[in-house]
Amino acid sequence: MTGGSELPIASNADVVLVRQQVRSAALEVGLSLVDQTKVVTAASELARNALVYGGGGMARVEIVENGPRKGLKLVFSDEGPGIADVEQALTDGWTTGGGLGLGLSGSRRLVDEFDLVSAPSKGTTVTVTKWAR
Amino acid sequence: MERVPILKLGDILIISIQIDLEDQSVLALQEDLAEAVVAHSARGVIIDITAVEIVDSFIGRMLATIAAMSRMLDAQTVVVGMRPAVAITLVELGLSLGGVRTALNLEKGVALLDHVRGATP
Ligand SMILES: Nc1ncnc2c1ncn2[C@@H]1O[C@H](COP(=O)(O)OP(=O)(O)OP(=O)(O)O)[C@@H](O)[C@H]1O
Ligand SMILES: [Mg+2]
Numbered sequence: 001m002t003g004g005s006e007l008p009i010a011s012n013a014d015v016v017l018v019r020q021q022v023r024s025a026a027l028e029v030g031l032s033l034v035d036q037t038k039v040v041t042a043a044s045e046l047a048r049n050a051l052v053y054g055g056g057g058m059a060r061v062e063i064v065e066n067g068p069r070k071g072l073k074l075v076f077s078d079e080g081p082g083i084a085d086v087e088q089a090l091t092d093g094w095t096t097g098g099g100l101g102l103g104l105s106g107s108r109r110l111v112d113e114f115d116l117v118s119a120p121s122k123g124t125t126v127t128v129t130k131w132a133r
Numbered sequence: 134m135e136r137v138p139i140l141k142l143g144d145i146l147i148i149s150i151q152i153d154l155e156d157q158s159v160l161a162l163q164e165d166l167a168e169a170v171v172a173h174s175a176r177g178v179i180i181d182i183t184a185v186e187i188v189d190s191f192i193g194r195m196l197a198t199i200a201a202m203s204r205m206l207d208a209q210t211v212v213v214g215m216r217p218a219v220a221i222t223l224v225e226l227g228l229s230l231g232g233v234r235t236a237l238n239l240e241k242g243v244a245l246l247d248h249v250r251g252a253t254p
Contacts, residue, residue, distance in 0.1 A: 100190050107226075
């Protein structure tokens with residue numbers, strides 16, 4: 001496991017930077033082109049959520065290992081209002097922001113491991129991992 | 134914020150996305166395009182996403198919005214050049230982009246527009 005890097009998510013431009021950083025880490029891990037595309041797309045959704053709903057936050061990009069397997073672990077955290085009903089938020093089409101309600105549920109499908117921890121007024125942390133095949 | 138240029142070719146507007154789209158650029162493009170369709174009396178819009186590495190829910194929604202908006206302004210939209218990895222990811226994300234016409238490349242996109250316009254003069 002390498003040190004990883006922390007990126008702020010405070011503007012739309014930061015969301016683009018997070019995508020670029022995740023893309024280069026995905027290359028380093030050796031993810032296939034399709035898996036790179038999936039994990040960068042998930043990162044874009046989760047970074048935007050942290051910005052729009054969490055009022056900004058941080059993204060952590062880490063390369064992890066499980067035996068001979070390498071993976072990419074991403075952590076998106078914010079100290080925003082949190083999500084009262086996590087299960088509801090993970091339902092396709094559920095939105096409070098006039099979006100498509102696909103960011104959370106869709107990102108979960110795009111990665112191998114997905115963990116969402118949130119508490120009202122404490123913020124939200126989403127951790128995802130994509131393993132090289 | 135970078136703006137995406139809109140090119141005019143006859144009565145077709147061509148938008149080739151060559152930058153890493155941030156959300157503000159996406160919103161600006163929607164507005165610029167609606168104005169350009171009316172200003173140039175365009176009948177067709179081609180959005181070339183050959184260089185676009187990811188289409189997330191925000192960009193996907195833009196493509197659907199542009200298609201719907203152009204239709205209301207009497208123009209047809211074709212999205213061309215979607216990468217296979219992007220298509221796979223979009224489906225898994227849950228975005229089907231129903232209502233958005235696609236073609237494999239610019240040439241086929243122009244041919245599709247000609248065909249569509251031939252059918253509905
Ligand atoms: N970091 C967060 N903090 C607080 N609420 C959140 C956060 N992320 C998501 N949510 C809540 O969960 C809902 C669903 O999020 P999701 O990303 O799935 O859809 P969306 O952002 O509304 O639309 P889109 O499809 O454009 O992403 C949001 O509308 C919001 O209410
Ligand atoms: Mg979202």
